[in-house]
Amino acid sequence: MKKTKIKVQDLNFFYGPHHILNKINLDIPAGTITAVSGPSGQGKSSLLTALNRLWENIDGARATGRIWIDFGKGLEEISKKEYNVHHLRQKVGMVFQMPNPLPMSILKNMQFPLKLAGISKNMVPEKIETALQQAHLWEEVKDRLSSDAQMLSGGQLQRLCIARSLVIQPEVLLLDEPTASLDPASVEKIEQLLLELKSRCTIVMVSHYMDQIRRIADRNLLLSNGNLSLVTTKEQ
């Protein structure tokens, strides 16, 4: 039995007048890939934004309920108002459906989260290389780190965004349909990457693709009409 990494209790999510998530209760084990599937508009992305409190930056969004995450010192309630949200987001990385590189070079994109986290400059090159290697992008970009990130292909951009999330070594990685806009070869690379990553961080991923969920997810949760149900686990 794996240790609980994330615990969600009575999570309600509202977007304007709409009640999106209805009293969600959920335990996510450490070192696993949990997929969240379901029809569009059911609150899959909202569930992810509740886990890093990104909803607080979205106009009209509101969440109630309690969420705990274990960052190595036991479960800490991250939904408390006084919990440092910036610290939380450095521990809980997020990758969006559309790759969102910043308008700067590949290297500066990778340096950005390290700068935010105040990590010493001496450590930066090593951390960047490690993260790019983890994202299987190092070989493709090592000779052009100073090139504009926008010059990369869609698959490379998404791997850059994953590498950018990994560079500060998050303990949880949230992925919102990370392969939705990619070609099959890029999808395969990212799936491989996620399987390698799960030993280092707990992954929660929104996906529409059942084949993908079967290939990489340890558990599949179905979100429908604001309610969450466990559909399958790897063991089944």
Add this chain to the structure above:
Amino acid sequence: MLGNDRIPKICLQTAAWGCASLTFGVLVFMAWLSIPVLRASDTVHILTLPWLPGQGQFGIGPMILGSLYISVLSLIMAAPVSFGAAIFIRITRPGTLGKFFQHLVEAMTAIPTVVYGFIGIFLIVPLIRETFVQGSGMCILSAAIMLSLVISPTMILIFSQSISSVPRQYTIAVEAMGATPAQKFLMIILPCAWKGILTGLILGFGRAVGDTLIALMISGNTIDFPRHILDSARTLTAHIALVTAADFDSMEFKTLFVCALTLYLLTCVGVFFARAAGKRQ
């Protein structure tokens, strides 16, 4: 269908070329009409000597200096205030309060300059006079304060537009990385909005240099070289307005073309330096 596209294309091209030609035409026109004056006396003297028509000396040096003093000082005062207001409207309070202030600023752009001039005469001029106990209060500082109020709304609107044009995908990406609001602003919004901010500064400077009424009403219109911000001064625009009102055929009048040409070139130089600074950024 392709044939139909040609007509609007030609219309738009004609409009664009028309505007460009008109702007260039004004420059040529002013340069052409300045030639007799520049030939009659030394160009350097016209630009640097004082205005003493009684002694046959038509230098516009004091007016150039007056224009520069007032416009640069007003820009120095307006830029940080406008920047702060734009941040308030777009970042700090982007909701109802921000929208209210945005509408207020939009309304301010429609207020005629003469109204600001009146406010300046009855509010700022006595205040400066009593605070510094020097002169009439009609001075560079008073004019610059009022002029900063005149140029601020335009600058606020351009700054806030450039801040809001930063793609949401960038800001949400840095928010998800754990950036604080200050980090988000300094590391993403400011570099992305820099060109728009520069445009706001250029337009603000252009408006300050080109304004006539505020300077005419508040700056005191003395034709001496200003040495202090509490000195009276006359700007190039105010000088053109004052001389045109009294004369249209004398040597004094002819020197106005040099004034207009100088104003034109002054604005061009300002734009050039601002653009050069923007490219280096």
